Amino acid sequence: MHKASKAIMPAANSTEKCTIRTMKRIQRVKPFKPQPYWPYEWNTRPLTEADFDSYCAYSKIIVREIPLDNLPGCYLVCGKQPVIFLDDKLRGYERMFVRMHELGHHLMHPPGERFKRGRKEATEVEADAFAACALIPRPLLTRRRPDKIIEEYGYPASLIELRREILSRWAI
Ligand SMILES: [Zn+2]
Numbered sequence: 001m002h003k004a005s006k007a008i009m010p011a012a013n014s015t016e017k018c019t020i021r022t023m024k025r026i027q028r029v030k031p032f033k034p035q036p037y038w039p040y041e042w043n044t045r046p047l048t049e050a051d052f053d054s055y056c057a058y059s060k061i062i063v064r065e066i067p068l069d070n071l072p073g074c075y076l077v078c079g080k081q082p083v084i085f086l087d088d089k090l091r092g093y094e095r096m097f098v099r100m101h102e103l104g105h106h107l108m109h110p111p112g113e114r115f116k117r118g119r120k121e122a123t124e125v126e127a128d129a130f131a132a133c134a135l136i137p138r139p140l141l142t143r144r145r146p147d148k149i150i151e152e153y154g155y156p157a158s159l160i161e162l163r164r165e166i167l168s169r170w171a172i
Contacts, residue, residue, distance in 0.1 A: 014072055015094045019162045022128040026162075029125045031170035038107055043133040043172065046140060046153070052099045056084065061106060073098040075105040082106055093155050097131050104130030129166050136163040138172070 039047060039055045056063050061082045068074075068087035072094065075084050084102040086095075104127035114123045136159065140149065146160045166172055 013094060015097050016156050016158050018124075018128055019132070019156070019158045022125050023158070023162050023165055025121055025125050026129070026165055026169060029122045031172060032108060032126050032129070034172065035107070039103075039134070041137075042130075043137045044139065045137055047096070047100065047134045049096060049099065052096070052103065055103065059106070061103075073102045075102040077111045093135065093153060093159070096135055097159070100131035100134040101127045103134075104128075128162070129170070129172070132159060132163045132166060133172060136160065138167065141167060 034043065039051060041047065041051070053063070055061075059082070061084055063084045063086065065086045065088045067089065068085060071087070072090060073084065073086045075082070077083070084099070084106070086098060086102070090098055105123065108126055108130065109123050114120050135153070135155065136149065141160075141163050144152075146157070149155060149160060150157060
């Protein structure tokens with residue numbers, strides 16, 4: 001029964017659930033300021049896995065793709081070594097979204113930041129927003145119709161909606 005209903009109506013993937021949750025929370029979070037040391041062309045053109053790989057190599061971030069059961073990815077600092085773990089089951093746009101989400105944590109959130117008062121939720125919103133801008137840069141969002149973006153890149157409508165919210169609330 002469970003399998004059959006799943007086949008008829010595919011459940012929203014975890015990235016989609018995250019973007020929907022972030023949409024609701026973004027109004028409570030202050031906009032971040034993009035920094036010059038962020039990946040070149042972030043929010044200018046859609047970043048690729050090659051961009052992610054070369055930025056991580058340049059920044060000496062260890063990236064490990066392994067089976068993760070309960071989360072799509074995570075970022076941590078062991079000693080002084082930044083490490084990004086990624087679930088090896090990620091496919092399609094989710095691969096890039098999760099990569100950029102974790103990179104966003106690396107760029108914006110020093111170790112311990114999420115444990116500061118009121119910052120746990122905000123750090124997740126910021127990392128999602130960073131990822132949304134990496135996948136849908138501002139020129140793409142403003143120059144192309146949403147249905148064309150969906151068609152070309154295979155993004156869910158919820159990601160486009162979140163990206164529009166970032167533009168209208170944060171002017172990024
Ligand atoms: Zn996160």
